[in-house]
Amino acid sequence: MSQFSLRYAPLNLPLRHTFTISRWSRDVAANVLVELEGDGIIGIGEASPNARYDESQESCMKWLSSFDTSTLKNPFDVETVLQAMERMGPGNYSAKVALEMALYDWIGKKLQVPLYDLWNAPSNVGPQTCFTVGIDKTENLPDRVAEAAAYPVLKIKLGTDRDKEIIKTIRSVTDKPIWIDANEGWKDLDTAKDHIRFLADQNVHMIEQPMPASMKKELAELKAYSPIITMADESFTGRESVEELAACFHGINLKLMKTGSLRRTMQLIHTGRNAGLKIMIGCMIESSLANTAAALISLWCDYADLDGHLLINEDPFKGLAFNESNNVFLPQRPGLGVIPR
Amino acid sequence: MSQFSLRYAPLNLPLRHTFTISRWSRDVAANVLVELEGDGIIGIGEASPNARYDESQESCMKWLSSFDTSTLKNPFDVETVLQAMERMGPGNYSAKVALEMALYDWIGKKLQVPLYDLWNAPSNVGPQTCFTVGIDKTENLPDRVAEAAAYPVLKIKLGTDRDKEIIKTIRSVTDKPIWIDANEGWKDLDTAKDHIRFLADQNVHMIEQPMPASMKKELAELKAYSPIITMADESFTGRESVEELAACFHGINLKLMKTGSLRRTMQLIHTGRNAGLKIMIGCMIESSLANTAAALISLWCDYADLDGHLLINEDPFKGLAFNESNNVFLPQRPGLGVIPR
Numbered sequence: 001m002s003q004f005s006l007r008y009a010p011l012n013l014p015l016r017h018t019f020t021i022s023r024w025s026r027d028v029a030a031n032v033l034v035e036l037e038g039d040g041i042i043g044i045g046e047a048s049p050n051a052r053y054d055e056s057q058e059s060c061m062k063w064l065s066s067f068d069t070s071t072l073k074n075p076f077d078v079e080t081v082l083q084a085m086e087r088m089g090p091g092n093y094s095a096k097v098a099l100e101m102a103l104y105d106w107i108g109k110k111l112q113v114p115l116y117d118l119w120n121a122p123s124n125v126g127p128q129t130c131f132t133v134g135i136d137k138t139e140n141l142p143d144r145v146a147e148a149a150a151y152p153v154l155k156i157k158l159g160t161d162r163d164k165e166i167i168k169t170i171r172s173v174t175d176k177p178i179w180i181d182a183n184e185g186w187k188d189l190d191t192a193k194d195h196i197r198f199l200a201d202q203n204v205h206m207i208e209q210p211m212p213a214s215m216k217k218e219l220a221e222l223k224a225y226s227p228i229i230t231m232a233d234e235s236f237t238g239r240e241s242v243e244e245l246a247a248c249f250h251g252i253n254l255k256l257m258k259t260g261s262l263r264r265t266m267q268l269i270h271t272g273r274n275a276g277l278k279i280m281i282g283c284m285i286e287s288s289l290a291n292t293a294a295a296l297i298s299l300w301c302d303y304a305d306l307d308g309h310l311l312i313n314e315d316p317f318k319g320l321a322f323n324e325s326n327n328v329f330l331p332q333r334p335g336l337g338v339i340p341r
Numbered sequence: 342m343s344q345f346s347l348r349y350a351p352l353n354l355p356l357r358h359t360f361t362i363s364r365w366s367r368d369v370a371a372n373v374l375v376e377l378e379g380d381g382i383i384g385i386g387e388a389s390p391n392a393r394y395d396e397s398q399e400s401c402m403k404w405l406s407s408f409d410t411s412t413l414k415n416p417f418d419v420e421t422v423l424q425a426m427e428r429m430g431p432g433n434y435s436a437k438v439a440l441e442m443a444l445y446d447w448i449g450k451k452l453q454v455p456l457y458d459l460w461n462a463p464s465n466v467g468p469q470t471c472f473t474v475g476i477d478k479t480e481n482l483p484d485r486v487a488e489a490a491a492y493p494v495l496k497i498k499l500g501t502d503r504d505k506e507i508i509k510t511i512r513s514v515t516d517k518p519i520w521i522d523a524n525e526g527w528k529d530l531d532t533a534k535d536h537i538r539f540l541a542d543q544n545v546h547m548i549e550q551p552m553p554a555s556m557k558k559e560l561a562e563l564k565a566y567s568p569i570i571t572m573a574d575e576s577f578t579g580r581e582s583v584e585e586l587a588a589c590f591h592g593i594n595l596k597l598m599k600t601g602s603l604r605r606t607m608q609l610i611h612t613g614r615n616a617g618l619k620i621m622i623g624c625m626i627e628s629s630l631a632n633t634a635a636a637l638i639s640l641w642c643d644y645a646d647l648d649g650h651l652l653i654n655e656d657p658f659k660g661l662a663f664n665e666s667n668n669v670f671l672p673q674r675p676g677l678g679v680i681p682r
Contacts, residue, residue, distance in 0.1 A: 074452075074453050074454070076452035076453065076454050076459070077452075077453065077454050077458070078454075078458070079454075079458045111415075111417035111418075112415050112417065112418065113415070113417050113418050113419075113420075117418070117419070117420045118417075118459070119460060119461060120460060120604050120607035120608060121608070121611075122608040122611050122612050263461050266461035267461060267462070267463040270462075270463050270641060271463050273614060274643075300611060302615075
């Protein structure tokens with residue numbers, strides 16, 4: 001095998017709307033683009049570093065600069081490459097997955113097969129995907145819902161001081177199925193139970209992270225109480241055990257930027273299912289590049305939340321797409337199948 | 342890619358004991374060995390043709406002789422190769438899977454990675470495996486159980502006119518967990534329910550094919566009735582829909598010689614789990630070659646019954662092995678990892 005060259009550059013993605021969840025607001029996603037070239041073939045990957053995990057565009061590129069490409073002696077032996085990355089120490093998961101993404105894209109392009117074929121996916125069509133309605137003033141919510149007219153499932157961010165008002169307002173204009181992301185917003189068990197009782201009659205299919213990740217005892221009690229399935233999001237930073245998560249939740253929202261690896265995510269899906277967990281794949285705010293990698297993983301998942309690329313203004317890439325029922329599907333091209341837009 | 346050459350030959354495997362189940366007895370397994378050579382690398386596969394599906398050593402080799410190796414233009418594009426095999430018409434599933442097995446083995450050897458790594462298995466260790474105690478005279482059963490001393494889970498073939506006597510005799514010498522294979526032996530619902538009531542207190546973990554495959558209505562009723570999980574075996578000939586099977590059983594016993602494809606089996610596991618089915622991987626009487634391919638699939642299964650190679654006298658191959666708790670594991674070698682003994 002010839003030598004590989006590794007390149008990386010900032011990928012700044014301006015957002016359509018300033019994006020607000022219960023913790024912060026932002027108007028640009030400061031991501032990183034990775035290119036891995038060998039044998040005249042270029043594999044591409046994307047990192048979406050998250051300050052919550054002490055990652056930034058700079059730290060991400062610094063990690064990439066420290067990666068020794070001679071590790072790619074057998075580029076098809078991804079396990080050995082991953083173990084080398086793991087030996088470089090914890091953290092930098094968005095950089096690690098971006099590099100692995102580029103490597104897998106390279107492998108698929110080199111072998112001239114889509115990765116979903118290489119990995120024996122049942123098809124290139126994944127689960128139905130939601131569209132996120134951000135937190136906004138109550139009077140603006142009907143407009144936000146109208147903007148989501150094309151999407152059959154809405155995801156609503158709660159954890160505000162007016163959660164019931166938000167849901168009532170949305171329910172006054174649509175009866176579409178709703179997924180809730182509470183983003184740790186309910187701070188005690190009584191509040192969480194009260195909200196879940198209210199939501200149980202509102203065609204709500206799941207609730208992500210109803211309470212703070214630190215409240216394990218309460219989350220376990222809430223799992224037993226809730227008629228709506230609860231999903232770990234902030235409680236899963238990427239390294240928790242499946243047993244630990246299954247004690248507190250009915251399911252788990254996996255994000256590549258947190259697990260730091262497509263391969264480890266595929267492995268987690270299997271061990272998670274064996275532990276009885278429902279599996280969801282989510283994303284950060286990222287282009288169609290990283291989001292197509294997430295869509296690849298979604299082929300083995302129960303739920304998908306892959307609208308990250310719809311929140312940016314000019315997506316530089318073309319990859320994942322959605323059918324008429326908003327099921328995500330993968331392009332029929334080698335590797336990830338992502339091309340410049 | 343250079344041309345591939347395809348070779349095949351009878352692989353006659355003398356059995357340790359004449360093997361009897363409720364339908365037939367035999368003392369040799371007339372299998373077929375397949376070799377696929379390209380780029381100086383040889384991939385190997387094995388077919389175990391079954392008369393029940395109108396297959397024989399001869400028909401298997403005839404099918405292989407008709408396969409056009411120019412189909413392997415891109416040998417990594419297994420989906421295209423499989424579709425070409427499917428276009429050759431139905432049937433000949435053992436021949437088809439033997440060829441695909443050889444192709445995957447070649448791919449793994451060419452890329453220098455074990456197939457479990459190529460497919461992102463969580464590890465190379467699969468589920469605990471049972472050991473089958475064949476039907477024998479009641480007075481011989483304690484000896485048969487003693488022969489199985491090393492195995493923590495016993496599989497007992499029932500469907501005789503003395504099923505309760507067999508279980509009582511076995512329970513007089515061991516309290517190990519038992520899996521039952523009734524091989525369609527209980528012909529009406531009352532008999533099936535009566536046996537299941539008896540077995541429910543006997544540390545029986547599952548029952549394969551309690552009633553004839555044709556009795557779908559009764560099997561569905563039995564699924565609702567049985568406190569022990571029931572598994573489709575004869576009801577799954579390889580082409581039934583997952584929904585059809587889930588209506589009648591809690592789980593499904595997959596066999597490569599019936600599905601005709603490792604890849605389609607991997608896909609079935611995923612769609613089966615989504616339909617709520619437990620997944621078991623079984624085998625025919627075959628050497629460590631085909632049985633290592635089954636062991637590879639077992640890494641994604643709940644149950645494994647992979648003792649086919651232990652029933653033959655001189656296994657020509659070395660591949661799958663078992664740890665101290667009888668969990669199957671795969672050799673850490675490229676491809677299937679199977680070598681001559």
